Each structure stands twice: as C-alpha cells, then as structure tokens.
Amino acid sequence: MKKLGIFxxxxxxxxxxxxxxxxxxxxxxxxxxxxxxxxxxPSGDLAxxxxxxxxxxxxxxxxxxxxxxxxxxxxxxDDYNIDVKFTQFANSDDMxxxxxxxxxxIAGGVSTASFFNAIAQGxxxxxxxxxxxxxKGDSYFSFVIRxxxxxxxxxxxxxxxxxxxxxxxxxxxxxxxxxxLEHAGLKESDVEFVLMSDFGxxxxxxxxxxIDAALQIEPxxxxxxxQGLHVRxxxxxxxxxxxxxxxxxxxxxxxxxxxxxxxxxMAAYLKGVRDYNDAFIxxxxxxxxxxxxxxxxxxxxxxLWEKVAITGLDPNGRMFTKDIxxxxxxxxxxxxxxxxxxxxxxxxxxxxxxxVEVLGEYK
Numbered sequence: 593m594k595k596l597g598i599f600x601x602x603x604x605x606x607x608x609x610x611x612x613x614x615x616x617x618x619x620x621x622x623x624x625x626x627x628x629x630x631x632x633x634p635s636g637d638l639a640x641x642x643x644x645x646x647x648x649x650x651x652x653x654x655x656x657x658x659x660x661x662x663x664x665x666x667x668x669x670d671d672y673n674i675d676v677k678f679t680q681f682a683n684s685d686d687m688x689x690x691x692x693x694x695x696x697x698i699a700g701g702v703s704t705a706s707f708f709n710a711i712a713q714g715x716x717x718x719x720x721x722x723x724x725x726x727x728k729g730d731s732y733f734s735f736v737i738r739x740x741x742x743x744x745x746x747x748x749x750x751x752x753x754x755x756x757x758x759x760x761x762x763x764x765x766x767x768x769x770x771x772x773l774e775h776a777g778l779k780e781s782d783v784e785f786v787l788m789s790d791f792g793x794x795x796x797x798x799x800x801x802x803i804d805a806a807l808q809i810e811p812x813x814x815x816x817x818x819q820g821l822h823v824r825x826x827x828x829x830x831x832x833x834x835x836x837x838x839x840x841x842x843x844x845x846x847x848x849x850x851x852x853x854x855x856x857x858m859a860a861y862l863k864g865v866r867d868y869n870d871a872f873i874x875x876x877x878x879x880x881x882x883x884x885x886x887x888x889x890x891x892x893x894x895x896l897w898e899k900v901a902i903t904g905l906d907p908n909g910r911m912f913t914k915d916i917x918x919x920x921x922x923x924x925x926x927x928x929x930x931x932x933x934x935x936x937x938x939x940x941x942x943x944x945x946x947x948v949e950v951l952g953e954y955k
Contacts, residue, residue, distance in 0.1 A: 629950065635671035637950050638856055645853045646675045647846075650687050650699035653889050655732070655810070656724040656838050656903045657700060661888040662881060663864030672856035684710075692716045694845040698857070701841045703919040705762035705928035711938055712931030717841050718848075718940040719916070721858070721909035724838030728829045732810040732901040733837060735772065736822035738798050745805070745825060748776035754804035757788040757797060762928040765807055767919045768832055775831030798822045810900040811891050836912040836919070837903075847943055858909070858947035866907045866954050907954035909944040 633639050647669075651657045660676065663669055669676050679696065681687035684707060690696050692715045700723050701707060711717060726733070735756075737745045745751060758769045773780065786803055788794055794806040798821040805825065808816065816822040828835070840861075846854050871881035882897045891897060916939070923929050 633671070635668070635856075635859070638672060638859060640671060640673040641852065641856065642673075644673050644675055645850075646677060647698060647853065647857055648696040649676055649678050650681055650691065650696050651678050652680050652700075654700060654838075655885065655889050655891065656905070657888070658868045658881075658885060658903070659723075659861045659865035659905060660698075661864070661884050662867050663860040665884045665887070666864065666867065668860035668863045669857070672860055674853065674857055674860065676857075688715050688717060691841060691843050694843045697843050697846040697850075697854075699841045700838055702838050703764045703767070703836065703916060704760070705923040705926075708920055708923065708933045709928075709930050712929070712933045716844050717938070718844055719839045719911070719938055720842045720847060720940055721840040721861070721944045722836070722838075722906040722911045723840045724836075725904040725906065725912060726827075726829045726833065726835055726837070727902065727904040728833065729827050730901040731828040732813070732903050733768070734808070734813065734828040734901070735805055735825040736798070736808045736813060736816060737805045737825045738801065738803075739820055739823055741804060742823045748772055748826065748831070749778060751776065751805055751825075752778055752782045753784075755784040755786050755802070757786040757794050757803045757806040759787075759789050759791060759794075759807065761787065762923050762926055764835070764837055764919060767922055768828060768835060769807055770922065771832045771835070772828075795819075795821055810902070811896055814896060814900045832915075834912040834915050836915045839911060839916070840909075842940075842943075847940060851943070854943050855946055855950070858943050859950055862907065862909055862944075862947055862951060862954075865905045865909070868905055869907045869954070872902050908948050909941070911939075911941070913939055 629637050630639065631637070649660055651660055664676055681690070684701065687696070687699055688707070688710050691699050701719075745754070756769070759765045773783070788797065788803070788806070791809050791812050794803065794808055795812055795816050797803040798806065798816060806822070808822070813824065817824070842854065867877060867881060870876040871878040882894050885897060886892050886894055891900070917935060920929070920933055
C-alpha cells in the first residue's frame, strides 16, 4: 500500500464505536476502534477513506474467494472508498515474496511445508483470517470411491489394499489423507498412494479404473457423481472436523501500517462472507450470490451451484489455529520443514477481530 501514497490515520486515533460513546473510552482507545463510526455513513458503520485506496488481491477464481467477490459486486469495498483489483500468480513461490514486499496486499494460501519454510526463512507474511474449512457432513474436499466399488468399500478401513489418489505430499491434502488413515486404523503401507496433482485427471482415472479412491474437490465431486464415475465415502468431517484448508494472508505493511485501510477492507470482506453464509446456509439472497460466484469462478452453471458442497467460510473470520499447528507438526515429522516457524508472529488475527467489533458477531 505504500506504493499508493495513501496518508494514514494513526492507530492512536482509533478510539471508539459510536454505540459505546462515553462509557469506556480508555478501553476503546486501547482496542483501536475508529471514532468515525456512524449509521449515516454509506457502509452503515465506518466512515469512508478520505482518499481512494487500491488494494491488490492475489486470487485465482477459487470458490474460497467468495468473500472478496461478493464484497466487490455488492459495493461493500466502494462504501469505504476502496478499489480492489485481482491478480494471479503461477505459484506460491512467486506470490509469497510479492506479498511480503507489499506488491500485493492480500492473498489466499494453503498449508504446505514449502509455505512454512518460506516464512521460516524470512518471507514475512501474516495469516489473518479463514478462507476455507469443512462444513459438517457436506465437505467440499472429501474422499470418493469408484461407483462400482460402493458395495465393497463401506468404511475407510475398507480402503486397505486399494489405490488412493491424492493431489500433493507435505501439503494439506496429504494431511487430510493421513488423518483418514489414522481414523481408519490403517498404516501408509496398507494402501497404494497415487500422487495425482490434477483433480480433473482423477475423474478420468476413476473412469478407466486405474484408481479406486481419491481425495477429490468440488465441483468435481458432484460432477463425478452425476456422471456415474464415483460416490462419496462418508465425509471428511468424520475424521477432520476442524481442518483449516485455506487462509487469508496479508502483507505486514498492509496489516500493521495501513490500519485505516486494512480495517475497512476486512469489514467489507466479512460482509461478503456473511452474505455467502446467508445465501448457502440460510437460503437468503441465494440467487444473487450464485450469480456473483458464476461470474468470478470457474463454475459457470448456476444449477450446479445448487448441488455442490460449498466451501465453509467463517462469518467472523475465525480459523482453526490449532489445526494449522497440527499440519505444521506433521510436515516436521516427515522431515519436510527447514527452520522454525513462529506462530506467535505469523498468525495475526487482530485486524479481523477489530472488524468483528465494528460489525458485531454474526448470528
């Protein structure tokens, strides 16, 4: 954000929410809540920035970016005088240094050994909010088995001796796979691990019988079911109910220095996430949200959006931080970690928490 030349409101002037005037001023100063909160502002809460700010988001059209897309299309960023621009990177090896340098402000990330190693070796980025977790009983990233094996494989323990495709090693996919094995009482040697980086290839492999099961993702789970290629095997929440699949990442400069902009950005993002939950969990405003999702993601069929298991997005931005640590420990046990990862400095949810104070808890 420094490149945009925005003059910031010092954090010391972030005083209080309008609803708490005169009751606990000292506490609100310490918490850093802006004084310019009013229902008369376009946002209904925080005042818009005096000067338009541009926020760069590294996002590739993943469904987990719903909060960004919805907030943009419904004008939540505009209400705060924020202009968001999306950009893409070929891989995280390029994206993380750009984020650390402040060339981009926000990005989505998943837990991998290389992610932890990059930060441990000096690439400074902050893990700030939820961008993907499981919804109990209807996970968007779960195991499937070949349709013709549905009478043979009834439980995870029945995968013994079977060929199981997983998209990566020493990454969250591998973590979910190993969690399943532990739940099933199986050893790694009990199944044939098939590394298959392309989820689309898993569908073809199901069709030709070269694999028996796969850790698959939506919308390919639903598409494969409709094509008669595979069926679900239970649900990933059977063994990993608190798995943190993806996270919102922020540049240190954006989170720690551009506080007037980042707070408003996070408030707008959470409004988008809340509309997403209203649509898919409560059924409120669903048609409009599906229109937005078809515009910004690769899933262009509105009818299929009615069928797929959706990405879980916490309306208060909260993450399963204990699970992130468990993933790290697994990679470390596998010998894939180089250096030490400092969770205390790398996980910074302070701006998300302040945004929730402004908006109130989602109900």
